[in-house]
Amino acid sequence: MRKRIIILLVLLVAVAGVWLAVDRFALFQDRVAPGEKISLDESANSSVATDTEQRPETVPYEIEEVVGGLAVPWSMAFSSSERILVTERPGRIRVIEAGKLLTQPLHTFSEVATGGEEGLMSLALHPQYAENRLVYASLAYETGQDMFVKVVRFEDKGDAIGDVTIIIDRIPAAQFHAGCRIAFGPDGKLYITTGDATEKNLAQDLGSLAGKILRVNADGSIPEDNPFPGSAVWSYGHRNPQGIDWHPVSGEFYSTEHGPSTFDGPAGGDEVNRIVKGANYGWPLISHEETREGTVAPLLVFTPAEAPGSALVYSGAVFPQFQNNLFFGALKGEGLMRVVISAENPDTVLSYEKLGDVNFGRIRDVAEGPDGYIYFSTSNRDGRGDPDAADDRVFRMRPKR
Numbered sequence: 001m002r003k004r005i006i007i008l009l010v011l012l013v014a015v016a017g018v019w020l021a022v023d024r025f026a027l028f029q030d031r032v033a034p035g036e037k038i039s040l041d042e043s044a045n046s047s048v049a050t051d052t053e054q055r056p057e058t059v060p061y062e063i064e065e066v067v068g069g070l071a072v073p074w075s076m077a078f079s080s081s082e083r084i085l086v087t088e089r090p091g092r093i094r095v096i097e098a099g100k101l102l103t104q105p106l107h108t109f110s111e112v113a114t115g116g117e118e119g120l121m122s123l124a125l126h127p128q129y130a131e132n133r134l135v136y137a138s139l140a141y142e143t144g145q146d147m148f149v150k151v152v153r154f155e156d157k158g159d160a161i162g163d164v165t166i167i168i169d170r171i172p173a174a175q176f177h178a179g180c181r182i183a184f185g186p187d188g189k190l191y192i193t194t195g196d197a198t199e200k201n202l203a204q205d206l207g208s209l210a211g212k213i214l215r216v217n218a219d220g221s222i223p224e225d226n227p228f229p230g231s232a233v234w235s236y237g238h239r240n241p242q243g244i245d246w247h248p249v250s251g252e253f254y255s256t257e258h259g260p261s262t263f264d265g266p267a268g269g270d271e272v273n274r275i276v277k278g279a280n281y282g283w284p285l286i287s288h289e290e291t292r293e294g295t296v297a298p299l300l301v302f303t304p305a306e307a308p309g310s311a312l313v314y315s316g317a318v319f320p321q322f323q324n325n326l327f328f329g330a331l332k333g334e335g336l337m338r339v340v341i342s343a344e345n346p347d348t349v350l351s352y353e354k355l356g357d358v359n360f361g362r363i364r365d366v367a368e369g370p371d372g373y374i375y376f377s378t379s380n381r382d383g384r385g386d387p388d389a390a391d392d393r394v395f396r397m398r399p400k401r
Helices: 002-031 200-204
Strands: 061-067 071-081 083-088 093-097 122-125 133-143 146-157 161-172 182-184 190-193 214-216 233-236 241-246 251-256 270-274 300-302 324-331 337-343 349-354 362-366 374-376 392-399
Touching: 071 362, 071 374, 083 122, 093 122, 122 182, 133 182, 161 190, 161 214, 190 241, 324 374, 337 362
Parallel strands: 071 122
Antiparallel strands: 061 392, 071 083, 083 093, 122 133, 133 146, 146 161, 182 190, 190 214, 214 233, 241 251, 251 270, 270 300, 324 337, 324 362, 337 349, 362 374, 374 392
């Protein structure tokens, strides 16, 4: 009798365990339905330290869909409070106006190469966009057996583009590790991230534009105060950085970068870095937590990989609890990551967390809107995700109603 009771208890525990596992799996795997609003709590999933400073007011928030039906949106740029330009990796610039995705693209770049991770990538508005209507875009293209990335500038005419000008060209690229995030810094210069084009030794070659963060003037000329005379290189030793932004108070420059993928090193090792003029960030000499004299170690390393595809240092007033925090979209990690950096020491990470338990899938870009809300885009149709009928989508984080 006792043996039967023990067997029965074991079976009950096993059934309960299976039920809990299935229930938990469903919690994280069910995709958000179109139009569904999601309220999220603020509990941290992981942290490396506790911020001892006085905590700001916490504004509860919810996630709502802005639009769906996009094809691998890579970058968002807000041309007004009611208009968002969005790049689709296959080569289209789409327009979201008054919360609606317009059917007709603003423009399609027919020369875009889209065989792998490359394609039409980042967008950036000129600092004087309101006056000159100038927009910058990075895209990959092929010529013969070679692939390159170029950055072009064009005029936004509202329903078309005009006066397309090449700003910088022939950045080595490949189907993997093509970069390419572009953004204007507080100094008015254009910064460009480039991948190593799967030729990792190029990252240490100052004669190559691959595996670098570049800095040029708005017209593509080389600033006189760049660290290497006559060169666009600002920092080097990068594998594939795809997120850059600046702290709104200190002006410190931060980036996110993809770590190795087994074919070129141990898996994992994604990085958050503080970028310093002329510095060497080590790839491929070192990765993960390795250090080497003459190179700069990352502030934060993620193993297993999160695959950071963007970066935003939040400066808005809508969410006081997020002010000056760094956010990035996690592709492989499928979430929105928040990193808290010390106000006193720009090289110290106080904590980090992945926001919420709701599955939006792969997240690429994250951006701050003119309304102070945090917007992010999914990348579920990029060949590595599990898309549903509504993908890809743009969501936004707004105060809870």
